[in-house]
Amino acid sequence: GENVEQHPSTLSVQEGDSAVIKCTYSDSASNYFPWYKQELGKGPQLIIDIRSNVGEKKDQRIAVTLNKTAKHFSLHITETQPEDSAVYFCAASRSGTLTGGFKTIFGAGTRLFVKA
């Protein structure tokens, strides 16, 4: 079945440094790749997403890159701050298509610690 692998499972960085989380997916029909941030006791919150017709997208300190050929996509957080500490999930889906459903497959998550 489809799966999404996410690395690393835990990441610890110093405040101000950059953090990179990488994911690979197996379903070549996936066309939408969202990233979610989950803080303790809360549901995941969408922070950025990218569609398959785009290779890179940036929103302030957060950027995502997508390599469809290699089926890789990554989240980059620059100038990390303590409030960036959370669990981050990557995901892949076939959103917007009439076949294959809208089921989103999530990675296992990366626990990011930003040390002040």
Next chain:
Amino acid sequence: GAGVSQSPSNKVTEKGKDVELRCDPISGHTALYWYRQRLGQGLEFLIYFQGNSAPDKSGLPSDRFSAERTGESVSTLTIQRTQQEDSAVYLCASSLESGYGYTFGSGTRLTVV
């Protein structure tokens, strides 16, 4: 409503009892999804509803699990004869028909003792 609302936020039940979890999606969101998150782990797909189409139940782990949704409104996830391995946070999300970007609720933390 403004967000996805789930109730109860916490539920403790005895092994063997049935439980019902509720999700109230964002108004206008035709798609609704249930996920299970065990402690310290990722999100496990359970079921999704899209408007009046037949739901995709491919993620339900056993026939003890079922879910209903009437139209584009509230959904209930029912777990019969609960077992300790059912202990987890059950997350509900909704989205527009396209599926671009889910909005999650805060989840129901289920503990089976």
